[in-house]
Amino acid sequence: AQKITQTQPGMFVQEKEAVTLDCTYDTSDPSYGLFWYKQPSSGEMIFLIYQGSYDQQNATEGRYSLNFQKARKSANLVISASQLGDSAMYFCAMREGGPHAGKSTFGDGTTLTVKP
Amino acid sequence: GAVVSQHPSWVICKSGTSVKIECRSLDFQATTMFWYRQFPKQSLMLMATSNEGSKATYEQGVEKDKFLINHASLTLSTLTVTSAHPEDSSFYICSAASPGGETQYFGPGTRLLVL
Numbered sequence: 001a002q003k004i005t006q007t008q009p010g011m012f013v014q015e016k017e018a019v020t021l022d023c024t025y026d027t028s029d030p031s032y033g034l035f036w037y038k039q040p041s042s043g044e045m046i047f048l049i050y051q052g053s054y055d056q057q058n059a060t061e062g063r064y065s066l067n068f069q070k071a072r073k074s075a076n077l078v079i080s081a082s083q084l085g086d087s088a089m090y091f092c093a094m095r096e097g098g099p100h101a102g103k104s105t106f107g108d109g110t111t112l113t114v115k116p
Numbered sequence: 117g118a119v120v121s122q123h124p125s126w127v128i129c130k131s132g133t134s135v136k137i138e139c140r141s142l143d144f145q146a147t148t149m150f151w152y153r154q155f156p157k158q159s160l161m162l163m164a165t166s167n168e169g170s171k172a173t174y175e176q177g178v179e180k181d182k183f184l185i186n187h188a189s190l191t192l193s194t195l196t197v198t199s200a201h202p203e204d205s206s207f208y209i210c211s212a213a214s215p216g217g218e219t220q221y222f223g224p225g226t227r228l229l230v231l
Binding site: 033035037042043044045046047050052091103104105106107108109111 | 150154157158159160162165207209211218219220221222223224225227
């Protein structure tokens with residue numbers, strides 16, 4: 001079974017509107033971390049936001065927020081007030097175990113296109 | 117934030133030659149670095165985990181004799197693609213675990229084209 005599932009290969013959003021990118025995960029480890037990365041056409045992976053499995057509140061970083069629903073095993077990324085520069089591929093990732101556990105597993109990604 | 121560099125950013129080589137890619141953490145010490153491979157429009161595939169001072173841990177299906185990894189210092193890991201073939205053409209990305217281990221900082225990637 002896939003550990004990280006991103007069901008939206010592509011998404012479109014109008015500039016200045018909010019958009020939600022879906023991510024579900026599968027793990028039996030009580031300690032894990034969830035991440036979102038942005039990859040523009042240049043190829044560089046840009047870290048956006050992190051949510052720990054024991055964090056009580058949803059993570060927020062500027063226009064990015066993570067809608068963490070632990071019981072549903074979902075970690076959706078919400079981008080508010082979309083900008084043209086947000087057009088990129090977005091990856092959800094999970095690290096099982098504590099912070100020093102090491103490697104992460106990535107989803108297949110969602111290509112977001114922001115329309116003017 | 118933390119900076120990770122990769123060199124070269126792109127390389128074209130002939131089939132049969134070896135190519136070395138460097139990954140450096142510029143402003144922090146990275147005990148652990150990761151090497152990924154990414155094909156166009158696809159996800160990142162972890163190739164190996166590189167730990168300073170010890171042998172790399174390779175993922176299933178990755179040939180350790182073909183993809184040599186050396187992590188000689190806390191700021192440098194290298195990936196050498198030995199006897200490269202056209203099917204090795206890909207985008208290779210390294211990352212360094214943050215000092216607290218919470219996240220990874222990625223390098224800008226290296227595009228390899230083997231003719």
